[in-house]
Amino acid sequence: MDRRDLLAALAAGAVAVPGCLGESNGGGDGSPSATPTETPTGTAPSGTTPETPNGSPGGTDSGTDSGAVADLVDEAFVVPELVAPNSPDSLGVYGDRGEQYVVVLLAGDPGTAPAVGDIELVAGGETYPATTEVGNQAWTLFDHGTPYLPDRDAFDGWVVFRLPKPLAVDAAAVSWPGGDYPLVADALAALARPPASFEVRSFDAPDAVPVGERFTLSLTVENTGDADGTFVGAVNRNFPAYAPVASVRLPVAAGERATWERTVEAGTIDNEGGQLRLWLYWRDDAADREVTVDVGSGTPDGTVARAERDSRTGTERSDTSTETDEPTEEDGASTPTRVAATR
Structure with a gap:
């Protein structure tokens, strides 16, 4: 394949979003391919599950409650840092030792999807706003594709919440007008865990x-x-x-x-x-x-x-x-x- 053709194909679909969460480490090597085509494998500690090809977290990082009834939230999980674009053709790592993130995957209905500014995470009596401003491009977060942007008719996508690390609370929930999504015990345990x-x-x-x-x-x-x-x-x-x-x-x-x-x-x-x-x-x-x-x-x-x-x-x-x-x-x-x- 001609190099110019390859670069053009890799660049298709890139969307720029201003602002970022923290500074990225790493740079200069990447492309806007939202989903890697290869399948990762690996070993995990006893009692945990390694990451899966679709990027779903393994082990106790998962905050998804498969039995929860929610019209908006598909999945929620806790991560210590974020992997997002730091240029049109590279990925970087964002996050400081004293912070952590709840990543929430949303599937909104065009008629009822709340604005990003109306979504928050409530934990320990504090509220944390949702954001889609991670890195300097928005063609992926880990391998979850583009963000939730209902004002641009992007009703399926992700938002993130930045929280202090550790955060010990008895309960936490993603909240929006007309609904909420409680985080499960594994997610609460991950939030309370000190840095490794x-x-x-x-x-x-x-x-x-x-x-x-x-x-x-x-x-x-x-x-x-x-x-x-x-x-x-x-x-x-x-x-x-x-x-x-x-x-x-x-x-x-x-x-x-x-x-x-x-x-x-x-x-x-x-x-x-x-x-x-x-x-x-x-x-x-x-x-x-x-x-x-x-x-x-x-x-x-x-x-x-x-x-x-x-x-x-x-x-x-x-x-x-x-x-x-x-x-x-x-x-x-x-x-x-x-x-x-x-x-």
């Missing part, structure tokens, strides 16, 4: 892959704190165009490790290979990790197989180099950096 701390132990991909093949990108995170938590991150790429790969929400029990995986396609420009770089961003001063995949010179097992002229000797060389188990500075998997995050 994480270390990224690995961020890995094959050294090389053939043109057009798929490969597995993996991330292992350790919760080094005393509280269960959810690691939130954003993964972006630079080839064949700057584009997002995925948002990450990985529940990790205190003192434990968990692994997230995503299948990535090694796309091309005009059927030619290149250097694919993947960046992982998470909170804590835009801490990031980078890994590089050589697209076009790889074999199915992830090794580099090539016959090329050595520029220093002028002779032909043919070799196969394999991945090493030890991270290197070159592939971006150097000594892990401790980061603080919340659930």
Whole structure:
């Protein structure tokens, strides 16, 4: 595919919204593809469920009550940070250690849908306003697509509430004129949980892959704190165009490790290979990790197989180099950096 055609396709449907919640970490790599085409897999701490392809949270982050009767709310869940666009072609992470968010997915009726300004979250005697102003673009939140904007005839979408972290309350509910939606016990427990701390132990991909093949990108995170938590991150790429790969929400029990995986396609420009770089961003001063995949010179097992002229000797060389188990500075998997995050 021609690079210009690819970029045009990725840019379709982008909607700009002014204002943002906090500052984003990570940037420069992403696209307005609202729903990643690959399916993430991973392991979660005992008693929790890993994130699903549609972005529904796993474990105790979920605030959805499947038995609740609500005309407006489809789902509500608690997250420590938000993943949203920070440019037309990249995702970033928003949120501070002392705050958390309730994300609410709405499906309004054109005749009765309340305005965003009429929706609030009531918790512990305080009210918190709904907002759709997250990041500097609005083509996705995690992978939930565009926001709820009834004044623009967008009746299906998301709103968010920013709350302090932790917040211990006996009850909380999303409220609007004529209705409300109580948060369930798991959501209240997540709101009351103190911040967790994480270390990224690995961020890995094959050294090389053939043109057009798929490969597995993996991330292992350790919760080094005393509280269960959810690691939130954003993964972006630079080839064949700057584009997002995925948002990450990985529940990790205190003192434990968990692994997230995503299948990535090694796309091309005009059927030619290149250097694919993947960046992982998470909170804590835009801490990031980078890994590089050589697209076009790889074999199915992830090794580099090539016959090329050595520029220093002028002779032909043919070799196969394999991945090493030890991270290197070159592939971006150097000594892990401790980061603080919340659930």
